[in-house]
Amino acid sequence: MIKVAVAGATGVVGTLLANYLTKENLELDLYASEASVGKTVNIKGKEFSLKPLVEINDTKYDYIFLAISAENTKALKRSITYPTKFLDLSSAYRQDPDTPLLLYGVNHQDYSNENFIALPNCVVAPVAKPIKIISNVNLVKNIFISTYQSISGAGREKTHKLLDDTTKDLEALKALESKFDFSDNCINQINSFNVVPAIDDIYADGSTGEETKIKDELSKILKLSDVTTIATCVRVPVIRGHCASINIVSNEAINLTNIKEQFLNDPELNFDDGVIPSPRQNGNSEVISIGRLRVFQDSPNVISFWVVGDNLNIGAAGNAYRIFKYIND
Ligand SMILES: NC(=O)c1ccc[n+]([C@@H]2O[C@H](COP(=O)([O-])OP(=O)(O)OC[C@H]3O[C@@H](n4cnc5c(N)ncnc54)[C@H](OP(=O)(O)O)[C@@H]3O)[C@@H](O)[C@H]2O)c1
Structure with a gap:
C-alpha cells in the first residue's frame, strides 16, 4: 500500500x-x-x-x-x-x-x-481551461482578466476573520438601526461588506503578487509566450468560489460558433448560454462554469465571458x- x-x-x-x-x-x-x-x-x-x-x-x-x-x-x-x-x-x-x-x-x-x-494558483486553475480552448481556435493577442476572489483563497484565518467581522458589522448595523454606513470602520483591507482590489503584495510597477502569478502561470501552463496578460485581482466577501471576467483580443475575427461548441462538449465545463453562473450557485463544484459569453458586431476580434470555479475543487x-x-x- x-x-x-x-x-x-x-x-x-x-x-x-x-x-x-x-x-x-x-x-x-x-x-x-x-x-x-x-x-x-x-x-x-x-x-x-x-x-x-x-x-x-x-x-x-x-x-x-x-x-x-x-x-x-x-x-x-x-x-x-x-x-x-x-x-x-x-x-x-x-x-x-x-x-x-x-x-x-x-x-x-x-x-x-x-x-x-x-x-x-487557485484562480489560474479555473481560467486556464477556457483560455486554452479559445487559443486553440483563434490566435490570441491580449488577455484582460478581472478576478473576484473568495476569502477561502486566503486561508483559514482570514476566512474566520471575515465571518467574525461580518457578524460584528451586522450587530453594529442593528444597533445603529440600519444606517448603512461602515465608512468609519472601513480602514484598509477590511473584507466584510467590502471589495478590496489588492491581493498579495503590491510591487513597484503597481501590480500585485496575485496579478503577477496569473500572468506568469498562464504563460507557463499554456505556453503563451507572445501574449500580453493584464490582470486586476479583487477580494470579495464570498466564502468559496472564485470568479473572473475575461476579455480576449485576437488578431482575427473570433469563431464564436466553434468556441461555443467546444465549451458545450467539454465534460469539465458547465456552459449554458442562458444561465448566469455565480459562486453561490456554482462555487462548490468540480466543474468550471462559464456564462455571459459574447462577441459584439463592432468588436469582432474580442471575446468576453464570465467564469466561476471553485478555488479548492478546481484549484488547489x-x-x-x-x-x-x-x-x-
Ligand atoms: N486557499 C486556497 O484556495 C489555495 C489555493 C491554491 C493554493 N493555495 C496555497 O496552498 C497553501 C495552503 O493554503 P491554505 O489556504 O490551506 O492555508 P491555511 O488555511 O492558512 O493553512 C495553512 C496550513 O499550514 C500549516 N502551517 C503553518 N505554519 C506551519 C509550519 N511552520 N510548519 C508546518 N505547517 C505549518 C497550518 O498548520 P497549523 O494549523 O498547525 O497552524 C495549516 O495547516 C498556501 O501556500 C496557499 O498559497 C491555497
Whole structure:
C-alpha cells in the first residue's frame, strides 16, 4: 500500500485534500505546525492525530503534499530526499524552470517523471481551461482578466476573520438601526461588506503578487509566450468560489460558433448560454462554469465571458488529487 502525507492538514486546502485522498486505498498521515501537536482532525469519520512537520521523515512516504506557505515549503525543500514525490500547492517553485507546473485537464501530459511538482494558483486553475480552448481556435493577442476572489483563497484565518467581522458589522448595523454606513470602520483591507482590489503584495510597477502569478502561470501552463496578460485581482466577501471576467483580443475575427461548441462538449465545463453562473450557485463544484459569453458586431476580434470555479475543487485540492491519480495510476 502506498504511503502518503499531507503537510498543512488543518488548513482549508489540506483538509479538503485529505478528504479526497480517503477515496483511495493508501496509508495517510497528516502534518501541521508544532502548534497543532496533540490535536486531531476528523476526516470522513476517522480521527487523525496531527504530527509536527518538523519531524517528518520524507523517506517513509511515496507522496508528500505540501499545503503550507511558500516560505515553509522552501525551508522544507532544502532537506528533501528523493525519490519521494512532492506535490507543492504553494507558489514557491511555480516559476522554477526545472519544476513542472501542472493543471489537470490542461497540461498534465507535460509530466515527465519529475519528483517535485508545482501546482498552480487557485484562480489560474479555473481560467486556464477556457483560455486554452479559445487559443486553440483563434490566435490570441491580449488577455484582460478581472478576478473576484473568495476569502477561502486566503486561508483559514482570514476566512474566520471575515465571518467574525461580518457578524460584528451586522450587530453594529442593528444597533445603529440600519444606517448603512461602515465608512468609519472601513480602514484598509477590511473584507466584510467590502471589495478590496489588492491581493498579495503590491510591487513597484503597481501590480500585485496575485496579478503577477496569473500572468506568469498562464504563460507557463499554456505556453503563451507572445501574449500580453493584464490582470486586476479583487477580494470579495464570498466564502468559496472564485470568479473572473475575461476579455480576449485576437488578431482575427473570433469563431464564436466553434468556441461555443467546444465549451458545450467539454465534460469539465458547465456552459449554458442562458444561465448566469455565480459562486453561490456554482462555487462548490468540480466543474468550471462559464456564462455571459459574447462577441459584439463592432468588436469582432474580442471575446468576453464570465467564469466561476471553485478555488479548492478546481484549484488547489481537487487539482492536486487529480494530478496524483494521473501520475500514480
Ligand atoms: N486557499 C486556497 O484556495 C489555495 C489555493 C491554491 C493554493 N493555495 C496555497 O496552498 C497553501 C495552503 O493554503 P491554505 O489556504 O490551506 O492555508 P491555511 O488555511 O492558512 O493553512 C495553512 C496550513 O499550514 C500549516 N502551517 C503553518 N505554519 C506551519 C509550519 N511552520 N510548519 C508546518 N505547517 C505549518 C497550518 O498548520 P497549523 O494549523 O498547525 O497552524 C495549516 O495547516 C498556501 O501556500 C496557499 O498559497 C491555497
